[in-house]
Structure formats: C-alpha cells, structure tokens
C-alpha cells in the first residue's frame with residue numbers, strides 16, 4: 001500500500017538542497033541492495049535546481065554514477081542541444097559532471113533527429129525504449145523506476161500532462177506526443193499517468209504561492225483530469241516536497 005507524505009521546507013533553496021541529499025542517499029541505498037538504480041528526471045526550475053544541488057554536493061560521489069539508469073518524464077520537443085530542452089539543462093546541471101554511462105542515459109528524441117518533427121513518432125519510440133528495458137515479463141512496459149521526480153504547474157500540470165487534455169486520460173500508451181501545450185514550447189513528449197505510476201517513489205517537488213492551489217487540490221484528491229499532478233502516485237511512496245508558500249493552503 002502506497003503512502004503519501006508532505007515535507008515542507010523554509011524556501012526553494014532549502015527544498016532543492018534537501019531533495020538533492022535525499023536523491024543521493026536514496027540512489028546509494030538502492031545501489032547497495034540492487035546494484036543499479038533507475039531515476040526519472042524532470043524539467044522546470046525546481047527539478048533542474050535539484051540536479052544543480054546534487055552536482056554541488058560533497059556527497060554526490062556516494063552514488064556510483066556508472067550504474068544509474070537515467071530517464072525523463074517529459075521533454076520539450078526542440079532541436080538537439082537547444083538550451084530549453086530538459087535534457088540540455090540536466091546535462092549542464094549534473095550529467096556532464098558525473099561519470100554516467102552514456103548507454104544508461106535515455107533522452108527523448110529531439111525535433112531534428114531521426115523522427116524529424118514528428119513528436120508522435122518520437123514518443124512511440126521512447127515507449128519502445130522503455131518497454132525493451134522493462135523486458136517481456138514486466139507487468140507494465142516501463143522499467144521499475146526507483147525515483148520519479150516531477151514538478152507541478154500552477155494550474156496543476158505535471159510532466160507535460162495539462163488539465164482537461166486527452167493525454168491525461170490516456171490509459172494504454174506509456175508515452176505520448178503532446179501538442180498545443182499552454183506552457184511553451186507547444187510540442188512536447190510526455191510519459192502518461194500509467195507510466196508515471198510505475199515508480200517505487202514519486203517525488204512531487206514545487207515552490208511558490210502560485211502553486212499552492214494546485215498542490216492543495218492534488219492532495220485533496222481532485223480528479224487528475226482537472227489537476228494532473230493528482231494522478232501521480234508512487235507504488236510505495238508519494239512524497240510532496242514543498243516550500244512554505246506552495247504548502248500555504250494545505251490544511
């Protein structure tokens with residue numbers, strides 16, 4: 001049975017530093033028992049801020065970086081190397097500074113890659129990558145993620161699943177091309193809720209008063225159609241990592 005915990009931090013810097021420390025120790029713990037850990041990264045200021053804090057941490061090399069499988073929960077469908085791509089920002093913040101195994105880092109395709117500007121094709125390919133890594137015997141065609149990190153938008157989006165869009169209702173595909181996103185860029189690739197529910201721990205990380213209503217709605221069990229962040233849960237634990245402002249309406 002999964003449990004939900006809410007941890008409130010004094011501010012954004014405290015949150016990103018604490019989440020970075022938590023990521024390092026969680027991954028190190030997983031590796032001590034299973035050798036390899038699988039982590040899903042997110043874009044956005046908080047998600048990338050956590051990666052920066054990992055880079056800066058003296059404890060970062062408690063992680064055996066060569067044995068970390070890296071995935072993304074979503075990607076902005078832009079040309080390779082575009083500074084707005086979540087992959088670009090993750091590499092700058094952390095991945096280019098630690099000894100990850102390139103074979104274990106799984107970015108979503110860029111818009112100038114083998115699939116051209118076809119985000120749906122690129123999404124289908126990422127679903128195939130996940131299914132292949134999961135293996136034929138897996139219950140879900142998605143790897144068993146150990147830690148899935150996500151941000152939350154002011155209107156409740158998470159990854160690139162936005163309120164009242166068909167993608168939130170997706171129940172069969174694990175990855176979709178997302179079009180006409182309200183948060184630029186308009187075209188993205190995103191894991192769907194079934195895939196976002198395939199992690200041992202899901203960490204919902206956000207800060208600022210502008211997120212308070214969405215956080216409160218999500219914790220109150222609002223429909224994922226209205227607040228997609230409400231639809232994410234970890235198999236063992238769902239952890240909301242908030243600052244005081246984002247938690248200000250949580251009773």
Ligand SMILES: O=C(O)[C@H](O)[C@@H](O)[C@H](O)[C@H](O)COP(=O)(O)O
Nearest residue numbers: 043044045046151152153158159
């Ligand atoms: O590609 C993206 O933009 C993210 O995946 C997105 O889901 C982000 O995490 C939220 O919009 C929160 O962003 P902030 O942390 O910057 O508020």
